[in-house]
Amino acid sequence: MVFLLFMGGRIDYYQANGKLVAPFKTIKTKYPTLWTASAGIPIEIRDTMSVNSDMFTNPLHLDLSMHFSTERIPERTVYAKGTGALGYFTVTHDVSQYTKANLFNEVGKQTPVLVRFSQGLQSLGGSDLARGLKGMSVKFYTKEGNFDIICIQTPVYLYRDPLYFSALVRSFKKNPRTNLNDVTSRYDFLTSVPTSLHGYLWTQADYGVPDGYRRMDAFPVHTYELSNQNGERYYVRFNFRTEQGLANLTSAQASEISGRDPDYYARDLYNAIAQKNFPAWKLEMDVMSLLDIKGADYDPFDLTRLWKNGTYETVQVGRLVLSQNPDNYFRVIEQSAFNPGNLVPGIPGPVDYVFKARRLFYQHAQTHRLGSNFNNIEANCPRYVKTYNRDGAPPLGDNMRDYPNYYPNSYNGPLPYVDDSRPSQKLIVLHSNAADLQPHAYFYNHILKTDDERQRMVDNIVPSLLNVTPPVLQRVINFMYLIDPDLGRRVTIGLEAARAAVNVIPAVTPVPKN
Numbered sequence: 001m002v003f004l005l006f007m008g009g010r011i012d013y014y015q016a017n018g019k020l021v022a023p024f025k026t027i028k029t030k031y032p033t034l035w036t037a038s039a040g041i042p043i044e045i046r047d048t049m050s051v052n053s054d055m056f057t058n059p060l061h062l063d064l065s066m067h068f069s070t071e072r073i074p075e076r077t078v079y080a081k082g083t084g085a086l087g088y089f090t091v092t093h094d095v096s097q098y099t100k101a102n103l104f105n106e107v108g109k110q111t112p113v114l115v116r117f118s119q120g121l122q123s124l125g126g127s128d129l130a131r132g133l134k135g136m137s138v139k140f141y142t143k144e145g146n147f148d149i150i151c152i153q154t155p156v157y158l159y160r161d162p163l164y165f166s167a168l169v170r171s172f173k174k175n176p177r178t179n180l181n182d183v184t185s186r187y188d189f190l191t192s193v194p195t196s197l198h199g200y201l202w203t204q205a206d207y208g209v210p211d212g213y214r215r216m217d218a219f220p221v222h223t224y225e226l227s228n229q230n231g232e233r234y235y236v237r238f239n240f241r242t243e244q245g246l247a248n249l250t251s252a253q254a255s256e257i258s259g260r261d262p263d264y265y266a267r268d269l270y271n272a273i274a275q276k277n278f279p280a281w282k283l284e285m286d287v288m289s290l291l292d293i294k295g296a297d298y299d300p301f302d303l304t305r306l307w308k309n310g311t312y313e314t315v316q317v318g319r320l321v322l323s324q325n326p327d328n329y330f331r332v333i334e335q336s337a338f339n340p341g342n343l344v345p346g347i348p349g350p351v352d353y354v355f356k357a358r359r360l361f362y363q364h365a366q367t368h369r370l371g372s373n374f375n376n377i378e379a380n381c382p383r384y385v386k387t388y389n390r391d392g393a394p395p396l397g398d399n400m401r402d403y404p405n406y407y408p409n410s411y412n413g414p415l416p417y418v419d420d421s422r423p424s425q426k427l428i429v430l431h432s433n434a435a436d437l438q439p440h441a442y443f444y445n446h447i448l449k450t451d452d453e454r455q456r457m458v459d460n461i462v463p464s465l466l467n468v469t470p471p472v473l474q475r476v477i478n479f480m481y482l483i484d485p486d487l488g489r490r491v492t493i494g495l496e497a498a499r500a501a502v503n504v505i506p507a508v509t510p511v512p513k514n
Ligand code: HEM
Pocket: 076, 077, 078, 079, 082, 116, 117, 118, 134, 135, 136, 137, 150, 151, 152, 157, 161, 162, 163, 165, 219, 220, 221, 336, 337, 338, 354, 357, 358, 361, 362, 365, 366, 369
């Protein structure tokens, strides 16, 4: 009997040896589907059981078992737990005076996007409801290459020296001895690098647990350099503003939801898109000219602080809409690789030191996680690409077939282009290493608008202090007073009340005896 099979876009004929047992008439696809092993060998019904059989001649048994035991890849070292969707970005305002970037150069222009949302410190299998940083990474598939913009839900970051990256992550993740979360390490780091307390306060306030990914704003936090057709430079901070309305959960609400659905954020996003209730964000940018930057009485490149009111103007750019759930999570989302260094002409990008480090580290991490050809994976593949890279771990794509594999060459290999308006000067920024607590105080007194908000933040911090060992705890209290005496008082009072209310359990990290 001859069966018509539809495989990878072409029609093939399969000459089956015997009767196909699957009831094809109940299958809804146009062509019946024959089960095969990974090498294409058809599965015979008697091989779907291996008891009392010669297991090693059973192609199904070997294929399933060998594949299953090797199908995990490393999780991301940070932002491991995630979800995502596909959609498009539409330009709504003319921003050509600031940037010549092709993707922004015409009102109404649409660019396809892939967006991945994530949990800063949660490993795969963790809870969406844990207080902390949430990620929103956007990959614009532009005509001039991929533009990746990687955001978090707070407009400030934790440090300006990239050396602290691994230290901060380690202090917030598991203790190497106990493999338990250790609050003492966390506060040890935060009080040793007090700049980081600013970003930390944001996460301990209401912003630390958004009511799902759809209801949070998102910020790349760095100051980006843009350049226009005339080579003039501007400096911007991008902001994605949710159209669903900003909403956060209290700690009590979060822990109740986490108990019954730790995937609450991912489910909320998936269901909204499945029900065609497409989530959207407005993209705006805060802009400073080179002159504004030079005249600023603060460091506008410092990603640990906000820009001062009155020193910039806000410009609308466009609208991001998520309209499609991926048809396969692993293929599209887990294998996605976002790199802040993926920038396009007209967006030379940030000049600060954390960004410089990120240009390197993401690619390194992704090579380890996905292999050296990770840009050939469908989700990461640019719309147009012609390189001199060859070979390496799959996927190769067409491996540039018979194009020349070196440059310069005399055989019509890909050539560079000339950009007359590319700025020839580079801005060099030097940061101060001083710990300035003014941004922290501003957050406490001005970003948090009400006493209720301030008290909720204190109530979120206090339980985490119960197990902090004395010398570090004293430093935490001191810093709270230094940020604002009212904050210090509230934390002290809260801590005394919490101690009285519970039997304080010993610190998580046992102090080694020798
Ligand atoms: C020195 C500073 C930093 C280093 C070394 C660093 C490193 C990394 C690495 C290695 C990954 C995993 C990449 C992968 O496996 O695909 C990652 C992911 C991520 N980082 Fe950073 N990071 C830094 C700063 C930041 C900052 C300032 C932000 C704030 C916007 C940020 C937000 C994220 C997000 C949202 C992800 C998840 C990306 C995704 O969705 O795949 N990181 N980071």
